[in-house]
Amino acid sequence: xxxxxxxxxxxxxxxxxxxxxxxxxxxxxxxxxxxxxxxxxxxxxxxxxxxxxxxxxxxxxxxxxxxxxxxxxxxxxxxxxxxxxxxxxxxxxxxxxxxxxxxxxxxxxxxxxxxxxxxxxxxxxxxxxxxxxxxxxxxxxxxxxxxxxxxxxxxxxxxxxxxxxxxxxxxxxxxxxxxxxxxxxxxxxxxxxxxxxxxxxxxxxxxxxxxxxxxxxxxxxxxxxxxxxxxxxxxxxxxxxxxxxxxxxxxxxxxxxxxxxxxxxxxxxxxxxxxxxxxxxxxxxxxxxxxxxxxxxxxxxxxxxxxxxxxxxxxxxxxxxxxxxxxxxxxxxxxxxxxxxxxxxxxxxxxxxxxxxxxxxxxxxxxxxxxxxxxxxxxxxxxxxxxx
Ligand code: KIV
Ligand code: ZN
Numbered sequence: 223x224x225x226x227x228x229x230x231x232x233x234x235x236x237x238x239x240x241x242x243x244x245x246x247x248x249x250x251x252x253x254x255x256x257x258x259x260x261x262x263x264x265x266x267x268x269x270x271x272x273x274x275x276x277x278x279x280x281x282x283x284x285x286x287x288x289x290x291x292x293x294x295x296x297x298x299x300x301x302x303x304x305x306x307x308x309x310x311x312x313x314x315x316x317x318x319x320x321x322x323x324x325x326x327x328x329x330x331x332x333x334x335x336x337x338x339x340x341x342x343x344x345x346x347x348x349x350x351x352x353x354x355x356x357x358x359x360x361x362x363x364x365x366x367x368x369x370x371x372x373x374x375x376x377x378x379x380x381x382x383x384x385x386x387x388x389x390x391x392x393x394x395x396x397x398x399x400x401x402x403x404x405x406x407x408x409x410x411x412x413x414x415x416x417x418x419x420x421x422x423x424x425x426x427x428x429x430x431x432x433x434x435x436x437x438x439x440x441x442x443x444x445x446x447x448x449x450x451x452x453x454x455x456x457x458x459x460x461x462x463x464x465x466x467x468x469x470x471x472x473x474x475x476x477x478x479x480x481x482x483x484x485x486x487x488x489x490x491x492x493x494x495x496x497x498x499x500x501x502x503x504x505x506x507x508x509x510x511x512x513x514x515x516x517x518x519x520x521x522x523x524x525x526x527x528x529x530x531x532x533x534x535x536x537x538x539x540x541x542x543x544x545x546x547x548x549x550x551x552x553x554x555x556x557x558x559x560x561x562x563x564x565x566x567x568x569x570x571x572x573x574x575x576x577x578x579x580x581x582x583x584x585x586x587x588x589x590x591x592x593x594x595x596x597x598x599x600x601x602x603x604x605x606x607x608x609x610x
Contacts (some may be wrong), residue, residue: 224480227470228446230264230422231257231463233495234283235295237454238268241499247279249498254283256491257451258290261484262463264317266448269295271305280306284313291357293317298347307354318351320344321361321389324368324376337372341379348383360385361424366392366402373405374412381413387420387446392435395428395458403438410443422446425461427453432461437469440479451495452503452510464488464509464541472536489542509541516547520555523548527561550593552586559597566594573601 234253238245245253250267257265267283268276284292292313296302298320310316322344323329329340344360351358360380365373377388390409392402406423410416423439423446425432436447453462467483474480492510496503505512515538517523525532526548538546548558556579563573581600586592 224474224478225445227440227444227479227481228263228420228422229261229463229467229481229483230266230293230446230448231262231450232266232424232448232460233257233450233454233463234279235266235268236424236448236456236460237450237495237499240454240456240459241501243500244275245498247275247282250279251282251286253451253495253498254287254292256487256494258287259484260463260487260491261482262290263482264291264293264446266293266295266319270309271296271302277305277309280309281312284310284316287313291315291317293319293359296320296347296351298322298343300347300350303347303351303354307351311354315357316355317357317359317387318355319359319361319389320347320351321363321391322347323364324362324372325364325366326369327367328364341376344376345379345383348380348385352384356386358385359387359389359422361389361391363391364393365390366394366397366405370405370408370412374409377409378413378415381415381419385419387422389422389424389446389448390439390444391424391448392426392432393424395426395432395435397431397435399431399434399438402435403442406439406442406444420445422448423461424448426456427458427460430458432459433465433469436461436466440470441477452492452499452501452507454495454499454501462508464492468509468536468541471540485540486542514538515543515545516549518549518551518553520553520558523554523558527557549591550582550586550597551591552583554582554586562594562597563601566598568601573604577604 234250254265267280270277270280280294294306294310296306306318322340329337348358348360362376380388421444423436423444425435447466449461449463449466451463453459467481470479470481471485503510517526522533559579
């Protein structure tokens, strides 16, 4: 039996707040329904107190989503928490997510308070939120840079106050995987009531480590990961949902954890989010990039024609991409050209492979990638020469 890791999606909150143009109400509903179809456990739909538009979309998402818990974000103040509860109460079950900073720099410079005042605000916020729902998440903003004694103290107090999930964000993407995993291990070793709550992580990608840090935290015992589709979010973004989900799927035996993500929905959801958010996905992005399942080197292509697991650790079909692509380039061998001609409906006797390959290489040297239409044009040209 594997341990379940809860997938908390924040595409519509952390992801959306980083877009140059905000999503329309209908676009948010489309994304929420796609996330539900993808099998995420929690959808953070927005920050209801921030604007009437956000309140309305959180409320409508709470109405239409049935198979995931809908959540709203609030600072650790009553007005924010009340707005969350008002927006979400249409749902049978909902989560209020409240947060406050815990690092020295945030407490002293941003909040201009003492740590004990911040702790009191957190405790009050959690208790207040518990009046509206039994599902309350508390986040220690900038936990990654918080002195460990203070972090342990805050986590213990939040759980005592009634938090059912405690989230440990690496808000500025500063920690390294072994360091972040170490923070989670220390919490498990030092906080006496830690087993009363789910420990969650929320990692940003400023050093490109959001997925690695989230994975290290899961290996240290965290059982909720906060992430976004295509990794969108503040600055360099958040932990990418498709990457973390496919790590846990591909390495399930090794990690002994799993998620409820319906991975065949990944490509479709990624495309939708990319289009609606106007955020192109880089071609070499793991799992969902255009090149994630395409092979260019002749040696790799030869291997792929013999057995797909020579150069693929998961199938494209498993993430909803129709098939592996073998790019026709000057590195491609004759057997790949022959294979492509077969898939285009041509048998060996229909053309002269040596002639075709020679012309193909000349073209590939000139233009880089050669497409099916180019191959057929070479073939057509050679047949014309015979007729002439
Ligand atoms: O990055 C962060 O710390 C956040 C919190 C609100 C969870 O987004
Ligand atoms: Zn964040």
